[in-house]
Amino acid sequence: MPGPDIIIAVDAMSGDRGCEPVVRAAESAVSENRALRIVLLGSKAILEAFLMRDHERIEVIDASQVVTMDERPSHALRHKQSSSMAAALRMVAEGRADGCVSAGNTGALMAMGRSILRTYPGIDRPAIIKRVPSFTTPTYVLDLGANVDAGAENLFQYAVMGSLMARAIEGIENPRVALLNVGAEDVKGNEQVRLASHMLASQSTVHYIGYIEGDDLFRGVADVVVCDGFVGNIALKTGEGVAELLRDLIRLSFTRGWYGRLIGLLAAPLLKRLGRRMDPALHNGASFIGLRGVVIKSHGNADTTGLNAAIHQACSEVEQGIPKRLSESLEQIDF
Amino acid sequence: MPGPDIIIAVDAMSGDRGCEPVVRAAESAVSENRALRIVLLGSKAILEAFLMRDHERIEVIDASQVVTMDERPSHALRHKQSSSMAAALRMVAEGRADGCVSAGNTGALMAMGRSILRTYPGIDRPAIIKRVPSFTTPTYVLDLGANVDAGAENLFQYAVMGSLMARAIEGIENPRVALLNVGAEDVKGNEQVRLASHMLASQSTVHYIGYIEGDDLFRGVADVVVCDGFVGNIALKTGEGVAELLRDLIRLSFTRGWYGRLIGLLAAPLLKRLGRRMDPALHNGASFIGLRGVVIKSHGNADTTGLNAAIHQACSEVEQGIPKRLSESLEQIDF
Numbered sequence: 001m002p003g004p005d006i007i008i009a010v011d012a013m014s015g016d017r018g019c020e021p022v023v024r025a026a027e028s029a030v031s032e033n034r035a036l037r038i039v040l041l042g043s044k045a046i047l048e049a050f051l052m053r054d055h056e057r058i059e060v061i062d063a064s065q066v067v068t069m070d071e072r073p074s075h076a077l078r079h080k081q082s083s084s085m086a087a088a089l090r091m092v093a094e095g096r097a098d099g100c101v102s103a104g105n106t107g108a109l110m111a112m113g114r115s116i117l118r119t120y121p122g123i124d125r126p127a128i129i130k131r132v133p134s135f136t137t138p139t140y141v142l143d144l145g146a147n148v149d150a151g152a153e154n155l156f157q158y159a160v161m162g163s164l165m166a167r168a169i170e171g172i173e174n175p176r177v178a179l180l181n182v183g184a185e186d187v188k189g190n191e192q193v194r195l196a197s198h199m200l201a202s203q204s205t206v207h208y209i210g211y212i213e214g215d216d217l218f219r220g221v222a223d224v225v226v227c228d229g230f231v232g233n234i235a236l237k238t239g240e241g242v243a244e245l246l247r248d249l250i251r252l253s254f255t256r257g258w259y260g261r262l263i264g265l266l267a268a269p270l271l272k273r274l275g276r277r278m279d280p281a282l283h284n285g286a287s288f289i290g291l292r293g294v295v296i297k298s299h300g301n302a303d304t305t306g307l308n309a310a311i312h313q314a315c316s317e318v319e320q321g322i323p324k325r326l327s328e329s330l331e332q333i334d335f
Numbered sequence: 336m337p338g339p340d341i342i343i344a345v346d347a348m349s350g351d352r353g354c355e356p357v358v359r360a361a362e363s364a365v366s367e368n369r370a371l372r373i374v375l376l377g378s379k380a381i382l383e384a385f386l387m388r389d390h391e392r393i394e395v396i397d398a399s400q401v402v403t404m405d406e407r408p409s410h411a412l413r414h415k416q417s418s419s420m421a422a423a424l425r426m427v428a429e430g431r432a433d434g435c436v437s438a439g440n441t442g443a444l445m446a447m448g449r450s451i452l453r454t455y456p457g458i459d460r461p462a463i464i465k466r467v468p469s470f471t472t473p474t475y476v477l478d479l480g481a482n483v484d485a486g487a488e489n490l491f492q493y494a495v496m497g498s499l500m501a502r503a504i505e506g507i508e509n510p511r512v513a514l515l516n517v518g519a520e521d522v523k524g525n526e527q528v529r530l531a532s533h534m535l536a537s538q539s540t541v542h543y544i545g546y547i548e549g550d551d552l553f554r555g556v557a558d559v560v561v562c563d564g565f566v567g568n569i570a571l572k573t574g575e576g577v578a579e580l581l582r583d584l585i586r587l588s589f590t591r592g593w594y595g596r597l598i599g600l601l602a603a604p605l606l607k608r609l610g611r612r613m614d615p616a617l618h619n620g621a622s623f624i625g626l627r628g629v630v631i632k633s634h635g636n637a638d639t640t641g642l643n644a645a646i647h648q649a650c651s652e653v654e655q656g657i658p659k660r661l662s663e664s665l666e667q668i669d670f
Contacts, residue, residue: 217576
């Protein structure tokens with residue numbers, strides 16, 4: 001017997017590539033998941049023009065404003081309450097959707113999320129968390145840019161939330177939590193990181209394993225890696241940039257000269273499998289954790305494949321009941 | 336007619352791998368550069384035991400102490416003035432060597448460098464700068480970990496020094512200087528970065544082009560990228576970690592299954608060329624810029640190849656007369 005439908009509200013207007021890839025991603029997502037219903041928020045006239053045909057599980061709700069990428073969060077908060085972004089968050093707050101997805105301005109999404117959905121007790125600020133593939137087991141990294149000046153208290157709260165997330169989604173009993181730092185020794189790092197390390201070492205709720213460095217970020221040595229949003233954003237984007245650069249280099253190696261082209265042809269199946277493991281679009285979609293509801297942030301310039309992955313991620317967090325489990329677990333923690 | 340000899344002082348004791356790879360690197364470096372003379376600092380008994388034979392261009396000078404990797408910089412400064420690290424720096428300060436190389440504790444090297452060599456007028460703190468390979472032109476990135484809490488003034492000084500370095504070594508007339516940030520828009524970033532951006536935009540000595548994000552770090556969009564040492568250290572190590580991971584994945588793809596092994600054999604020359612471009616050992620060695628003298632910091636766990644590259648980098652900075660050119664250029668800048 002099929003379970004109840006999952007409703008995901010999708011902000012269709014705020015990404016870098018406009019609304020067409022969002023509409024295509026919604027169409028493919030509902031065809032891939034028969035329990036999924038999508039509400040597209042944005043200009044009704046434009047969105048309906050892009051929709052291939054009437055789809056019984058895709059609804060369009062008009063939202064007249066758009067939050068721009070260079071808008072100050074405070075400005076969006078004051079003047080863009082009728083935007084597609086605010087409307088998507090409000091659907092979750094009012095229980096009319098189970099979760100939402102936006103490819104828009106991160107700072108504005110954070111500010112509006114805090115104002116419309118609010119955070120859980122004990123959590124001062126939400127964080128952006130992402131499941132990052134590694135050689136062995138995946139790693140949850142947070143914060144990836146929700147806040148650019150986290151104090152030790154914030155880092156501690158991130159550790160608690162990340163640990164709960166890894167437990168809920170990956171089923172790891174006691175996830176290994178590490179702090180990202182410039183060295184593995186005690187004396188290394190800035191004040192916030194050293195203080196957070198001290199706080200984590202003095203409690204037993206989170207299985208704290210100490211510092212890790214950047215080169216261990218994708219090695220699966222920890223289940224959860226905690227850092228300030230400024231550092232996390234730059235580290236993850238640098239990693240993605242290097243992966244993309246190397247994909248280009250490999251492609252070049254196997255398309256240049258007659259020998260390169262010949263080997264490239266013979267190696268095509270291997271390269272294709274390798275390419276799939278390295279494709280960032282398949283890993284698109286990060287969660288705002290700490291908000292009372294499922295909010296998925298897609299890359300601003302995500303294409304249809306990337307946006308589709310972000311919608312499926314929202315579904316999977318709803319299916320796993322992340323908000324409820326997070327809230328229950330947080331109640332048991334003495335902050 | 337050969338020019339005067341270059342003398343490089345090498346701290347042979349402070350790296351993670353002990354002194355054997357240092358001795359081997361010194362032997363290969365002097366055989367590759369006939370103008371090079373090396374002074375190895377460390378335990379005379381141990382170093383002479385490792386030296387294959389008497390070499391007229393390798394001298395050993397005894398230094399009784401070793402700075403350990405987990406030692407506090409302040410402790411090293413007070414209690415390790417007879418260490419191989421301090422002795423190497425002192426050779427430069429006293430004009431008995433043209434430059435020095437150490438694979439030791441970064442914080443201690445920084446503290447001792449500031450105390451023994453001092454910084455140029457106008458420079459509050461030295462930075463670690465490294466030439467990073469990219470798809471197109473190389474990029475100089477700083478700071479990579481000399482200071483973990485740079486203010487806007489420090490970032491500004493890094494920009495000036497990085498620009499001078501790119502001009503001196505790469506011969507770029509007007510190097511493009513960017514600040515590393517979490518977004519390209521004006522409103523993004525933490526306070527220090529935004530203030531530094533404002534300072535850089537209000538002057539004309541440095542050709543400031545604005546913000547870049549992590550994924551552009553290895554794309555050659557700027558000649559110099561400036562960031563806080565905490566961020567730079569983690570970004571660079573993350574990039575190196577991803578490159579290493581992908582090298583392993585490629586190797587795995589071409590060694591598994593009979594088809595993979597066959598293609599791997601045929602593709603060997605292409606993969607070898609690719610591997611060379613991705614080999615971090617060939618890019619080992621970062622400079623402490625801002626100190627009055629050439630100081631090269633090698634990765635702590637560098638092998639013979641890596642240490643050899645660091646020694647050659649010291650030679651090349653001496654040949655280019657970096658300290659003198661930096662000092663002359665800094666005199667013309669109104670801080």
